[in-house]
Amino acid sequence: MEVPDSMSPNLKRKRGDGGDIDFSLLEALEGSQSAVEVLDLKALKKLILSFERRLKDNIEARLKYPDQPDRFADSEVELHEEIQKLRVLSGSPELYPDLVSLNAVPSILGLLSHENTDIAIDVVHLLQDLTDGDALEDNDEPANALVDALVENNVLELLVQNLQRLSESDPDDMAAVYDTLATVENLIEVKPTVSELVCERTKLLRWLLTKIRAKEFDSNKQYASEILAILLQNSMVNQKKLGQMNGVDVVLQAVAIYKSKDPKTSYEEELLENLFDCLCCLLMPLENKERFVKAEGVELMIIIMKQKKFAYGSAVRALDFAMTRYPPACERFVDVLGLKTAFSAFMGKIPLNKRRKGERSQEELEERIVSLIASLFDGISRGSRRDRLLSKFVENECEKIDRLMELYIRYSDRVKAESERLNQLEHDELEMNEDEIYNRKLESGLYTLQLIAIILGHLWCSEHSGMRARIENLLKLQKLSKKDVMAILQEYHDNIGDLDGPDEKERTQEKIHKFISSLSGKDREQ
Structure with missing residues (x-):
């Protein structure tokens, strides 16, 4: 920026023009704050x-x-x-x-x-x-x-x-x-x-979009991404407004820089995480999910997963947001051969970045993959795509059902332990209402357990004899029954809120009721 002629010579800053600028006066004033x-x-x-x-x-x-x-x-x-x-x-x-x-x-x-x-x-x-x-x-x-x-x-x-x-x-x-x-x-x-x-x-949104679009990294680009994420968080108005400004495409372009390379520093890592926070917030409104699919966001996320770079987990999260209650994204995911990549992750073949090692990081990815697969089942209800999804649980001697039950047992044990702990707290006169207890259980793994039970419900309702037999045998090995799965589904059914509207609540409850009925109808001997 050129120095205007009207700028006070004593306030001009050195801008590399080789001129001698007297900073003595300003330096003398630096202590004025303590006056x-x-x-x-x-x-x-x-x-x-x-x-x-x-x-x-x-x-x-x-x-x-x-x-x-x-x-x-x-x-x-x-x-x-x-x-x-x-x-x-x-x-x-x-x-x-x-x-x-x-x-x-x-x-x-x-x-x-x-x-x-x-x-x-x-x-x-x-x-x-x-x-x-x-x-x-x-x-x-x-x-x-x-x-x-x-x-x-x-x-x-x-x-x-x-x-x-x-x-x-x-x-x-x-x-x-x-x-x-x-x-x-x-x-x-x-x-x-x-x-x-x-x-x-x-026009702050416009300025922020311009800033994050810049290819070169600097601290202000990182901060711009953070401010943008803050503006989008919990504001459907801002999410829709940015979507109308081609924001989905701009954020995808900013993310695409890292599709085949990792951030160089921790600050750049934070930038990338902020960008994905922005993307996930943007994917809340239905119209932005549509923009995401049209902008080939599904394909970009799959590429990032295949490259197994730092953004792997964030790409899974973005896909889950995109496919939640939006069948077109689920269909596109299947059409562009995303199932192989998703189920590779589901089977535990999850790359952990050296800077992101740790048990919790692994669990977060597992939980997000489970959610993604549950979204796929919810979004693809019939046709050849549904058959391709179901077939994944049959191939290689039903190894994915084995994996699903492995996760079911692990999360079930964790929720039971948390329930016992909460009961003990109740005995110790620490009063908690039912909502608080339920939320504590959700945080301890109940939500993921419910998603696993929902996937089991989808598999059972497919009426595939091989899958049904595999599920029953694995439950019996753990001294469990379908009633245990039904109990988890019933608790989920009874606690579904209407945040997404009464119609969505009713649709979800009907789906869960169908799973429970199917499981109970084939379980008379128990």
Whole structure:
């Protein structure tokens, strides 16, 4: 970014032009933040008054000498100093309501549009300090007072407008970009509704998409991916909005860079995980699932799995999101020969990245693969694709049924152990309601156990004699029966919520009831 002629010579930053720039004055001002060691209301009023005076002087000087930068240079430096002094306020968040009542917020925010980019950057750093989590911790009321005032005075619009004029070829501008994103994150932390407000009122989503599309990695690309994930999390409005902006395709392009290579650093790993978080959030609305399939997202995820790179587990997760309650994605998965890759993982042939070793990582992948296969069964109800899916459990002497029962026993034992532990806690007078107990069991593995039982229900309803015999024999070997599977299915049936609507709840309950009826009808001897 070129230095405007109107920029104060004492505030210009070195940009590699070989010119001699005097930083002595700025360096002398660095200690100004500690000028007020103990801040109280009286000291705050003094700071604000001094700031307003310097602001007024600068405005007047610029109006009087618009084409003579040397005539307003001193006022620019003095204004910079006053903004730096205000940063001490972050150590006294209890005074934020007073900052608001003194009507200083509009004046501060107005400087985000200052002709001198350095002054605007000063304000960005100030806002990041004031809204930092450490400053706001245990100060909910003052934090809300400040954030409400900032939002009411268009902080979101002004921050994003300033963001768009920063150049990331300059280190100081890059730092300002980072602090701008940090401020947005801080605002959302205090006031979650900001996540939708900023997307409604500004072009931040567009800026973030442009940033993550860049091929070169830097810390701001990583942070942009994190902010995008935060904006999409728990916001169907933002998910749909980004989908309409070709967001699904852009995120897939960003992910595709890693289809045959691994991230080089832990920071780049975090970028990739953020991108997949974005993708999974985007895949919540039905229309975005359609965009994902059209953009050949299914094929890309299968390629990533086949390459067995760092993103392997994330690709499985994205596929599961895409195929949940969306048959076209399931059908595409079968059509592009994804079954072989999925069942290779199901059989335990899961690559573990050297930087992702550990029992929990292995389990997470297992659980996600089980969920993916359950989604396939739910999405493909008939036809040749269904036959191809079922045939996987017959080949190689029903080895996949053996594997399924192995997982069933493991998760069943884990849930039983957790149930016993919870019963003991009840005896120890630690009261928990039924919902809390059920949620604890889900976290301990009940959810995956339920999915395994659902897959068993699909297999049993196929009426394939070989598969039925294999399932019964394996249950008997463990001194179990179909009634145990039916009990798991019944508990699932009774706890299905209506988050996805009453029609989906009814459809799922009917499916589970069908499994239970089929299992019980062939089990009279028990």
